[in-house]
Amino acid sequence: MLCHGIGRRTRNRQSMHEQWCEALNTGLHDSGLDRVAADRVTAVTYANCFRSAGTKSIGDPDDEDRIPAFGLVHLRDPLELELLEAFASGVPDPEGSPTKGLPQDALRRLQRSRFLGDPPAKVIIWMIKQVRDYLTDDALRRCVQDRFAAAVTPGTRVVVAHSLGSVVAYETLLAHPEWKIDTLVTIGSPLGLKAIGDRLRPPVSEKTPGAWPGVRRWLNVAAEEDPVALVKKLKPLYGKDVEDLPVLNGRLSAHLATRYLTTHEVANGIADALRPR
Template structure:
């Protein structure tokens, strides 16, 4: 049974569990080997795949030659919900430019974020789509329940480590808090947005200012954030979730700032995973 369980973030709507498992496993194993740590075998790794929970009812087929070709023609005007605007502001804050003082400057915020390429070379409509995926998970209870149900049977008594990237770290936190009977040793979060108030205030259970956050039923929590990563805007989670969180800063490079592949090959992530497998 699987000793390591992986949970992806946004952008996997048209992917498949096998593709995700293969891509992540190669980078995870590379990170362990390059750091001089014992590698894991493919049979010891499982994936929580929830991307197709975001598919429209009755939609058939996969994406075209361009992975973004089937997205609606989103633009900044489609970001009209308070939560979506709050997320846009938080992401744009990390572009290094002056921050507008009101939500009325949506066009300016959006332009700064897209032109900064901090989220890679994704087209503008994909940036809106990414924000809307986070919004839907946090506000659509039916979707959220469907996503969390994907954990059923993946985490077993043999699971020692959960590795979660981006929105996946939010989902992993919700899942671990909901299952105190699981015996997971270590949670490794990569490029996590859990420090953003727009997200932490909508967790299950929510983080309430002035109150202690719930610990996600693990012995150890290792959080890795890249200096350049705009999604992991709050680099240290210990002030919010408890001093036991082990925060590590890394550099992924500007154009791979949020890349899960770059995170998985860092020594900090590799050591967290290896130590969790060894129970250290």
């Protein structure tokens, strides 16, 4: 089962399913492993939860042109500013900056880094607002988690969750201890960020480690260049059984889900989960 994250701008579940399956099978093939038939893979999409009645979210436009013209003036929420600085702190600034620590500097660093795929400022702000909405809007959180839960079947063996999707997967797995899912693979996950951990249900911190999500194996794959997966090792926060696996995704689009899916670490973890036991 595949679960997307923040800033997904593909138009529908079918296009996500096709793109992710292609990347996944590329990774499996390149690692000398058996491909997975597309009909064995389920894609979970929750983008339209951001447009559901009863939520206070900003919406989830499919096209970049439809994203409102967000600027720094629209980042007023303390959580949004905390997330902006957290993501930007993982991005080096080769030019140096006399204004380091200010929101405009954090936004500039993210824009110039290209680690997120060279998005304009309004897209970065929109993605941050999506994370804020999930963490603070109860109706939206329920909608997203219900969408995830509806996709789980008795045959679900492995969950691959990207970015915000890793937060969704972790919380929903905790809420369903009856599930018999073998492996959780988190890719580009922000679960190590204090801004996220403080608002998980239940909260997670260095003093209050996170509960185990009820799977046999948890692989956390984090690219060295990925600013969203700023905290590369989740083991200190979520327990010694988390397998933290570093990868190199390259400077361009380091956070991209399809780039993670082509790595040997992800391919090997999925293949292992699908082996008969």
